Amino acid sequence: MTQQEALFQYLLRLGDNALILGQRLSEWCGHAPVLEQDIAITNLALDLIGQARNWLTLAGEVEGKGRNEDQLAYLRDARDFHNLLLVEQPNEDWAHTIVRQFLFDQFNYLLHNELQHSTDERVAAIAAKSLKEIKYHLKYSSEWMVRLGDGTEESHNRMQRALDALWRYSSEAFLTDEIDQLMAEAGIGPDLHKLEPLYHQYVAQVLDEATLQPPTDTYMQRGGKQGLHTEFLGYILAEMQFLQRAYPNMQW
Amino acid sequence: MSREELEKRFQEKIDAEIKIEPKDWMPERYRRNLIRQISQHAHSEVVGMLPEGNWITRAPTLRRKVALLAKVQDEAGHGLYLYSAAETLGISREEMIEQLLSGKAKYSSIFNYPTLTWADIGAIGWLVDGAAIMNQVMLTRTSYGPYARAMVRICKEESFHQRQGYEIMLTLARGTEVQRQMAQDALNRWWWPALMMFGPSDKDSVHTAESMKWKIKRKTNDELRQQFVDVTVPQAEYLGLTIPDPDLKWNEARGHYDFGEIDWEEFWRVVKGNGPCNHLRMKARREAHEKGAWVREAALAYAEKRRQRQQQKAS
Numbered sequence: 302m303t304q305q306e307a308l309f310q311y312l313l314r315l316g317d318n319a320l321i322l323g324q325r326l327s328e329w330c331g332h333a334p335v336l337e338q339d340i341a342i343t344n345l346a347l348d349l350i351g352q353a354r355n356w357l358t359l360a361g362e363v364e365g366k367g368r369n370e371d372q373l374a375y376l377r378d379a380r381d382f383h384n385l386l387l388v389e390q391p392n393e394d395w396a397h398t399i400v401r402q403f404l405f406d407q408f409n410y411l412l413h414n415e416l417q418h419s420t421d422e423r424v425a426a427i428a429a430k431s432l433k434e435i436k437y438h439l440k441y442s443s444e445w446m447v448r449l450g451d452g453t454e455e456s457h458n459r460m461q462r463a464l465d466a467l468w469r470y471s472s473e474a475f476l477t478d479e480i481d482q483l484m485a486e487a488g489i490g491p492d493l494h495k496l497e498p499l500y501h502q503y504v505a506q507v508l509d510e511a512t513l514q515p516p517t518d519t520y521m522q523r524g525g526k527q528g529l530h531t532e533f534l535g536y537i538l539a540e541m542q543f544l545q546r547a548y549p550n551m552q553w
Numbered sequence: 554m555s556r557e558e559l560e561k562r563f564q565e566k567i568d569a570e571i572k573i574e575p576k577d578w579m580p581e582r583y584r585r586n587l588i589r590q591i592s593q594h595a596h597s598e599v600v601g602m603l604p605e606g607n608w609i610t611r612a613p614t615l616r617r618k619v620a621l622l623a624k625v626q627d628e629a630g631h632g633l634y635l636y637s638a639a640e641t642l643g644i645s646r647e648e649m650i651e652q653l654l655s656g657k658a659k660y661s662s663i664f665n666y667p668t669l670t671w672a673d674i675g676a677i678g679w680l681v682d683g684a685a686i687m688n689q690v691m692l693t694r695t696s697y698g699p700y701a702r703a704m705v706r707i708c709k710e711e712s713f714h715q716r717q718g719y720e721i722m723l724t725l726a727r728g729t730e731v732q733r734q735m736a737q738d739a740l741n742r743w744w745w746p747a748l749m750m751f752g753p754s755d756k757d758s759v760h761t762a763e764s765m766k767w768k769i770k771r772k773t774n775d776e777l778r779q780q781f782v783d784v785t786v787p788q789a790e791y792l793g794l795t796i797p798d799p800d801l802k803w804n805e806a807r808g809h810y811d812f813g814e815i816d817w818e819e820f821w822r823v824v825k826g827n828g829p830c831n832h833l834r835m836k837a838r839r840e841a842h843e844k845g846a847w848v849r850e851a852a853l854a855y856a857e858k859r860r861q862r863q864q865q866k867a868s
Binding site: 543 | 599602609613615616617619625626629632633636728732837840845847848849850852854855
C-alpha cells in the first residue's frame with residue numbers, strides 16, 4: 302500500500318466517523334426530550350456533518366479520481382465505509398445516544414488534539430478547526446453522563462444499560478492496523494497506543510463521577526475501520542443515499 | 554381608576570402606537586387573545602419541525618442536509634422565543650405544551666400535510682415560509698412589545714429559509730424532466746394549503762375585528778392572502794411551473810391577481826383534526842414528550858443534588 306492510498310483510507314475513516322454519527326444524531330431533530338436539547342443535539346450533528354464534508358473533500362483530492370464529498374458520501378456501499386462500529390449504533394434512547402457520544406468524543410478529542418500537529422498541513426488545518434467543536438462536544442456529553450448517571454434511579458439504570466451495551470465498541474479506535482502504522486510513521490497521524498491510556502483515564506474519571514460501573518471482561522468488537530460493519534450501516538446508507546440512488550446523475 | 558377608564562387609556566396607547574409591555578395593564582381579553590395567538594404560533598414552529606425533519610436523513614447532498622438541519626433547528630429556536638414571549642403574559646411553557654398535547658391548543662394546519670418527495674422541502678420553504686413571512690412581517694409591528702421583538706428576530710431567519718426553499722425549487726425546475734415534474738407535483742399539492750394558512754375569509758373570522766382594534770393584527774386574512782398571491786405568481790412563472798388554479802388571472806382594474814375559491818370544506822376538515830397527518834404529528838410530539846420525561850426528571854434531580862451538596866460544603 303502506498304502512502305497516498307493509506308492516507309485516502311485514513312481520511313475516509315475520519316470523514317465517515319463524522320458523517321455517520323452526524324446522520325444518527327440528526328434523527329433526533331424534532332424528537333428530543335426538551336426543546337433546548339433538540340437544538341443542542343442538532344448543533345452536534347451540524348458540526349459533525351460539516352467536519353465530514355471537509356474530510357471527504359480532502360479524501361477525494363488525495364484519491365485523485367475526481368470524486369467530491371457527495372460522491373464519496375452517497376455512492377459508496379457499506380463495505381467501503383470506514384467508520385468505527387460505535388458511531389453506527391442506533392440512538393435507542395437519550396441514554397444510549399449520550400453514552401455513544403461520550404465514548405466517541407473522548408477518542409475524537411485526543412485524536413484531533415494530535416492531528417492538529419500533523420505533518421500534512423491540510424490535515425492539520427481541518428483538525429485544528431474541528432477541535433474547537435469537538436472540545437465542546439466532549440464537555441456536553443461528559444456533563445450529560447454525570448447528570449443522568451447521578452440523576453434518578455431510572456436514569457442511572459438506563460445509563461448503566463447503555464454503557465454495558467456500547468462498551469464492546471469502545472476500544473476499536475485503538476486497535477491499529479497497517480494504515481494507522483503508515484500514518485504514524487509519516488507523522489500524519491498519532492501513535493494511537495499512546496492515546497489509549499489517556500482515553501481510559503478520562504473515561505474512568507467521568508464514569509466514577511457519574512456513579513457508573515465500567516463493564517469488565519468485555520470482548521472488544523472490531524472491523525468498522527476495515528469496512529466490516531454491523532447490520533445497522535446498510536440501513537443508514539439505504540436511507541441517506543436514497544435520492545442519489547433512485548435518481549442517478551442529477552443536480553440537487 | 555375604573556375599568557372603563559383603564560380600557561380607554563389602553564386603547565389610547567394602542568392608537569398612539571405605544572407598545573404594551575408585560576407589566577402594563579391590559580384587558581383580560583387582550584391577554585387571552587395574545588396567549589392563544591402566541592402559543593399557537595410557538596406550537597406551529599415546533600410541530601412544523603416534523604414534516605421537514607422527515608427529509609433530513611434523506612437530503613440529497615451534504616450541503617442540502619446541513620441547510621435543512623440548520624433550518625429545522627431555527628424553528629426550534631423560534632419556538633423557544635415564542636414560548637418565552639407568551640410566558641410574559643402569565644402562562645408557563647409546561648401549561649402551553651399540555652394544551653398542545655391534549656389537543657386544546659391549535660397549531661398551523663399546514664403541518665398536517667405530508668412531505669412525500671424532496672421537492673416538498675423546496676415547496677415548503679418557498680410557499681409555507683413565504684406565507685408565514687407575510688403574516689410575521691405584519692407582526693413585527695404588533696402592539697404587544699415582547700411579541701413584536703420576537704418577530705423581528707424570526708423574520709430575518711425566515712426570509713433566509715424562503716430563499717433557500719426557492720433555490721431548491723429552481724434547481725429542480727431547471728433539472729431533468731423527472732425533477733421538473735417532482736417540483737410541479739409539489740406545487741400542485743402545497744399551493745392551496747398555503748393559501749389556507751391565512752385563515753378563514755374575513756367574513757368568517759371570529760378574531761379579526763378585535764385583533765385589528767387592538768393592533769395585534771394590522772391586516773386582515775384576505776388582505777394578507779392577496780398580498781401572498783400577488784408576490785408568488787411571478788415567482789412561479791420564473792420557475793416555469795404552473796399554479797394549479799384555472800381561475801388565476803391578472804385583474805388590471807384591481808391591480809391584483811384574481812384567484813379561485815378555496816375549498817373551505819377541506820380547510821375546516823383539517824382544522825378539526827382530519828387532515829392527512831394530524832394524528833401522526835400529535836403522536837410524534839406526545840412520544841417525544843413522554844420518552845423525554847425521565848431525562849427531564851433526572852436533570853432536575855441532579856440539579857437539586859448539586860445544590861444540596863454545594864450548600865453542605867458552604868456550611
